[in-house]
Amino acid sequence: MNIATTPSNNAVIEIIIFGGAGDLSTRKLLPALYMAHLHDELSDGTRIIGVGRQDWTRQDYLDLVNSHSPSFVEPSEFDDGAWQKFLNRLDYVKLNLSLADDYHKLKAASSASALRVFYLATAPSLFTVVCANLSSVGLIDDRSRVVLEKPLGTDLASARAINADVARHFKEEQVYRIDHYLGKETVQNLVALRFGNAIFETLWRAPYIRSVQITVAETVGVGSRAGFYDGAGAMRDMVQNHLLQLLCIVAMEPPISLDADDMRDEKLKVLRSLRKMSLADIKRDTVRGQYVEGTSDGQTVKAYRQEDGVPAASSSETFVALRAQINNARWANVPFFLRTGKRMQKRQSEIIIEFAEQPFSIFGNGPGSEPSRLIISLQPQESIQLSMMVKEPGSGMTLHPVKLGLDLQSSSDKRRADAYERLLLDVIKGRLTQFMRRDQLEAAWMWVEPIIDGWQSLDDKPRNYPAGSWGPAASSALIARDNLAWFEEA
Ligand code: BG6
Numbered sequence: 001m002n003i004a005t006t007p008s009n010n011a012v013i014e015i016i017i018f019g020g021a022g023d024l025s026t027r028k029l030l031p032a033l034y035m036a037h038l039h040d041e042l043s044d045g046t047r048i049i050g051v052g053r054q055d056w057t058r059q060d061y062l063d064l065v066n067s068h069s070p071s072f073v074e075p076s077e078f079d080d081g082a083w084q085k086f087l088n089r090l091d092y093v094k095l096n097l098s099l100a101d102d103y104h105k106l107k108a109a110s111s112a113s114a115l116r117v118f119y120l121a122t123a124p125s126l127f128t129v130v131c132a133n134l135s136s137v138g139l140i141d142d143r144s145r146v147v148l149e150k151p152l153g154t155d156l157a158s159a160r161a162i163n164a165d166v167a168r169h170f171k172e173e174q175v176y177r178i179d180h181y182l183g184k185e186t187v188q189n190l191v192a193l194r195f196g197n198a199i200f201e202t203l204w205r206a207p208y209i210r211s212v213q214i215t216v217a218e219t220v221g222v223g224s225r226a227g228f229y230d231g232a233g234a235m236r237d238m239v240q241n242h243l244l245q246l247l248c249i250v251a252m253e254p255p256i257s258l259d260a261d262d263m264r265d266e267k268l269k270v271l272r273s274l275r276k277m278s279l280a281d282i283k284r285d286t287v288r289g290q291y292v293e294g295t296s297d298g299q300t301v302k303a304y305r306q307e308d309g310v311p312a313a314s315s316s317e318t319f320v321a322l323r324a325q326i327n328n329a330r331w332a333n334v335p336f337f338l339r340t341g342k343r344m345q346k347r348q349s350e351i352i353i354e355f356a357e358q359p360f361s362i363f364g365n366g367p368g369s370e371p372s373r374l375i376i377s378l379q380p381q382e383s384i385q386l387s388m389m390v391k392e393p394g395s396g397m398t399l400h401p402v403k404l405g406l407d408l409q410s411s412s413d414k415r416r417a418d419a420y421e422r423l424l425l426d427v428i429k430g431r432l433t434q435f436m437r438r439d440q441l442e443a444a445w446m447w448v449e450p451i452i453d454g455w456q457s458l459d460d461k462p463r464n465y466p467a468g469s470w471g472p473a474a475s476s477a478l479i480a481r482d483n484l485a486w487f488e489e490a
Contacts (some may be wrong), residue, residue: 002184007428008043009043010045011045012034012043012045012111012113013043013046013047013102013114013115013116013117013184014046014048014110014111014116014117015047015051015053015117015119015263015424015428016051016117016118017120017121018097018118018119018126018130019051019052019122020050020051020061020092021052021061022052022148023224024243025121026064026068026069026072027068028072028180028181028407028470029121030065030069030305031070031418033048033417033424034073034083034086035077035417036076036417036423036424036425037082038270040044041421041425042089046428047091047282047353048091049090049092049110050065050091050092053094053095053096053097055094055315057459061091061092062089062411065087070083071313073231086137089411090135091308093105093106094139095451098126098129098133099133100133100264100326103133104137106134106180107137107471109410110139114142115144115145116140117144117145117146117147117427118130118134118145118146118147118364119150120146124149124152124153124162126164126167127438131146131165132168134169134450135168135169138475140169140172144170144234145174145176145427146166146174146175146176147176148162148166148176148177149178150178150241151232151240152177153445154232154236155381155445155452156442156449160442163442166480167438172438173432174182175435175438176423176426176427176435177435177436177441179433179436181241181242181245181419182380182394182419182434182435183384183421183423183426183434184379185408186376186378186382187249189249189382189384189408190351190376193376193384194249194250195254196442198207201254204330205330205331206331206333206334207402208329208356209334209355209356210333210355210357210371210484211336211337212247212250212334212336212337212351212352212353213350213354213479213486214246214250214339214350215348215349215486215487216242216378217341217345217348217470218341218343218344219296219343219345219347219468220342221307221318222305222307222310223453224309225306226307226309226310230310230311230314231316233287233316233317233318233320234318234320234340235288235448235453236448236452237321237339239340240477241436242410243269243445244271244448245436247324247336247338248440250296250353251330252338253269253330254350258433259433260431263433264433264440268439268440269328270326270444270446271440271443271446272443273323273326273328274324274326274327275326275327276326276447276450277450277451279458282451282455284325284462285291285323286320287320287321287463287472287478288319288320288455288461288462289317289318289321289341289471289474289475290314290315290316290318290462290465291303291304291342291465291467292464292465293306294466294469295468296468301467301468302467303467311338313368315461315463316462318462319340319341319342319344319465319475320338320340320341321471321475321478321479322337323337324337324338324480324484337484337486339475341389341465343467345468347379348379349375349379350375350378351375351376351378352373352374354372354373354484355372355373356369357369357371359400363389363397369390370401371397372387373467382408383405383409384406385402385404387402387405388403388404389401389402390402412473422434422436457487476489
């Protein structure tokens, strides 16, 4: 079977999840695979093997899955009979990931004819040893695929080292670096919107676009993930991957086809065109924040430094806002404002394309005059709206903004799969388009790492912002310098 061929319905497929008992597996991967099972998207021969270090029987593992995963399935999609059949697909293997000999147990549990998908939902420090040990017992063949969860390294050097180690055992076309934002329906719709509608493509450039805002705001705090998050911060956790991937889709040139490498070549060019920031740029164009006590969803919530597992003097950022620029002909002088944070006022992920104002307006620039904006909302609702000026009814010629809206949820009867489900099915089908290639990942680090280093050398401490707000005041000031405002504050 060719690597990019959709397996037949009776193909034997094994999805082997390292970290099978972990949070990602029980909260996201298994519910996503259940949905694929429920909707007949998995071949009859698909099995799922959870790999963990706990000394468990298969039944212990099923008990864990049973107690954690069903609550992450939409209640209307939960069918007890289907769930029990789904559980029949599951198996468990206890492994000490560092012990090569242990991998013989996995080999014994795996069918020789299976197409194997290895999903590495473990700390990235284990990626190297897992790949080497899989290889040493002969579990990797030309059809195998490996899925690497983020974070892929903590800086350029560690990302390169992981990529080089994985490449010793898997060819690049067998490697699926997952960024679940690329599996979101609206993100994929952005490609359709841009390249399937001539009216946008002609205007999609300077000087017709005045600015772009990309916001991923969450109301949740760090939760139980302090161990990982405090060492990473929002820049590594969100900007280096999700926000830059969104920026790539907004800014890329039309690819020559939808093939994986044609798409990824264009995204890579965007990352390489991002203007590198000097220390002066970092000081002026970036804002780090950290939440202090405040109110979120009507509840008083703790400061970041008081969360379980967070050092009392932590200087990790839970918020970043920055002004980026792309050095190419299409985007010269168009500022891209990126912003992400935990414990923000609303859960809201959106891309705002603000079009330039008219060079001359016969209506004047009085109150009510606003530039047109394309508002692409990814979360919590998926929608695309174009805000335009129309005349207010009555005598006179007063204008006011009205939104022309596309409600994506009700635009089709077809089921909208969750990002992980869609991406897992892409892996099984050998579709690489929505996964990051090695050079893309490294290019993203090349832009992000100097900013993180710059913060260190400038001794830039995060500014406080109350939980439940839109971040530090400096974030509003950052965008105000361009005579603009964040969309919620406009
Ligand atoms: C993950 C980050 O990649 O994305 C988390 O590690 C973040 O910190 C999550 O909460 C957000 O994903 P979503 O799909 O809920 O917006």
